[in-house]
Amino acid sequence: MDKWEMYMKIQQLLKQGFSQTKVAEKLGISRSTVHRYLKKSPSEMAEWVETMKSKKRKLDPYKKLILSWLRMHPDMSAAQVQDWLQEKYEGLEIGESTVRTYVSALREEYQIKKETSPRIYEAIPDPPMGEQAQVDFGQTKQKTTDNKEVKLNFIAFVMSHSRHKYKEWLDRPFTTQDVIKAHENAFKWYGGMPKEIVYDQDSLIVVSENSGDLILTKEFQLYRETRGLTLRVCRKSDPESKGKIENVVGFIKKNFAKHRVFYNIDSWNEQGWEWLNRTGNYKIHNTTKKRPVEVFLLEKQHLKPVSKEINIETNYESSITRCVHKDNTIRYHSNRYSLPLGTYNKFEKVCIKETENKQLIIYIPVTGEIIAEHSIPEGKGILIKDRKHSRDRTKGIHAFIDTVAQGFEDKELAYQYLDIVREKYPRYVKDQLHIILRETKDNTSEVLSTALIECVKRKLFSATDFSDIVAYVKRQRRVHETTIVREKEIKQLNKLSEWVMETEAFKRKVDTYTELLEGES
Missing domain, CATH: 3.30.420.10 (Ribonuclease H-like superfamily/Ribonuclease H)
Known part of the structure; x- marks a missing residue:
């Protein structure tokens, strides 16, 4: 729709009783555009339209090129049009708004609709420079x-x-x-x-x-x-x-x-x-x-300065290739070694390396990604399996939490703590519970209760934090016990001191001192 046709549409809708806001909505234009058009009389509008037709714009020399881009790629943005122009015509100085207005006018004039997609907004505050x-x-x-x-x-x-x-x-x-x-x-x-x-x-x-x-x-x-x-x-x-x-x-x-x-x-x-x-x-x-x-x-x-150049090369001199079997295992020296579930579907072959301390390292040959490590046993015909490669998922999380909570005296507080851990680490909840369960088996109920209260008080809701607090409580208890022993030793010395203080010294009579003084005179 050209400008004159737009002007006539606005006049017709206003005569039909529509407000300026409704006219703008119906024609898909802004209310300010409607207001601007209404300020002109029909003769002024006709003169303005003729002036616009004869007016040359800065991007007119590139019109055919830009049109060819837009027709070939209807989803092309004005920003990309600007970049392509500056790439093709080095030294071309043109503002973003100029390109955006020109591209928009071409789309309207030649009915080239642009595909749009929702934008992803950034919401994180910027870190400091170089951070x-x-x-x-x-x-x-x-x-x-x-x-x-x-x-x-x-x-x-x-x-x-x-x-x-x-x-x-x-x-x-x-x-x-x-x-x-x-x-x-x-x-x-x-x-x-x-x-x-x-x-x-x-x-x-x-x-x-x-x-x-x-x-x-x-x-x-x-x-x-x-x-x-x-x-x-x-x-x-x-x-x-x-x-x-x-x-x-x-x-x-x-x-x-x-x-x-x-x-x-x-x-x-x-x-x-x-x-x-x-x-x-x-x-x-x-x-x-x-x-x-x-x-x-x-x-x-x-920024931190970069030291001299480094050269890091993959070093797997003694590596050997092995085929991955359907049961997600490999064979080495007549034994079978487990791989993570799904390895067979991803890789046909893996590489292995035996270390000096009898460890078997299994890794992806192209990237060097280590996917498993096993201890090499004595004997043959053995299946060496890492329990992580076939994690037991039959036991529900609720049942697992019940098991862990039983290790605490204050079970209500334990349930509250474990539920928050579950919310915070939904993907790793079993691993978190395994760590806490190990602590309940290795420590006294008094240590566990103190650690639990301290974690809730300090809002430390993770298994590693709980383990650290348990270790801290145990250290404090050892220090306290040592202090008590020392205090007992000090009290014993005080008793000895009291005995010494209670011992009376020999006292002379006053007459003795009187006789001495009179003799000197």
Whole structure:
């Protein structure tokens, strides 16, 4: 609908008795637009429409190109149009609002509707400068020059304060070695390291969870220790913990990768780094209202310096390959060793390594991810099974809580405490209960009662905290007992002192002193 037609529609609806608000709702325009149109007489409106037709706009020379993009990719955003223009015409200076208005006008004029999707909002306060970076992985499918489709993978980094970004792409899945190299390249890009890095629970980094604690892959653990990294791992797609990197991954997919033609991985990465300088780190951030590149100039001063380059290579010289059997076991020296349930469905083969202290390490050959460790027994024909690989799930949580609660004198308080632990650790509740149950078996009811009251008082609702408090109570009791012994020893000395004080000294008569004094005179 052109401007003159819009003007006539507004006039007709007003004559029918509709208010300006209702007219705006019916025509899908704002009330201020209706008010602006009504301020003009028919002759003024006609003159204004003619003026607008003859008026040249800054993006008119690129109109055909922009139209071709919008028709080919109806879901293309105005921000991506701006980035593509600046990529194609180096040195082109154009404001975001100018592009947005022009693209909107073209969509309206040529009836090109834009697909929309709900936006994910960030809700976490920004950490201090240099405090934190967030890391995540992404994947896209791109068209090649011969119209085939290729799957690409990328790793993205973002500084949580400044929103300064870095990314790398591969045309194959990432390995742990690739992740480590990407970290090294990111630290070079930033010129330092943040104090903390937040990750997803990715199998390239994390092997498994133990009562909420994380066990890293052998390679990444070695890298972490070498570089002195402080890391925190959160659940996948958790915007409360790492909303910033979730948004960055989406921004890379929609603004950089979408509709871009893939030639080869080297040129793709070069385009990506140019995009970071041109758009990713230069464009004003929608939340902070600042350019990441400008804020990062200050944040860079707060990063930890990176030491000399390191070279971490996987070292499994004596590793041997073994086939995974349907019962999730492998065979080694005529014995069977268990693997986590589901291993057979994921991997056909695994690698094993025998250590000097008779331990068998089982790991994934590509990533170095350790999936099981067993002690090697004497003898043959033995099934060596880790109970974690076939956890008993027949016993309900309620029954388990009942069993643990029986170990306390104040059962009502114990139930209250265990219910909160269950709410706090729903995924690890059995592991938590196992730890508390072990403490109830190894300690007296007096120690357990004191520890339980202290945990509730201090709001420490986890099995590890409970164990720590139990250990603290036991230490305090030992100190108290030692003090009592010492006090008894001191009292015995006091009795001796009293005996000495009660002993009377020999007393001379006063006459003796009188005679001595008179003799001197």
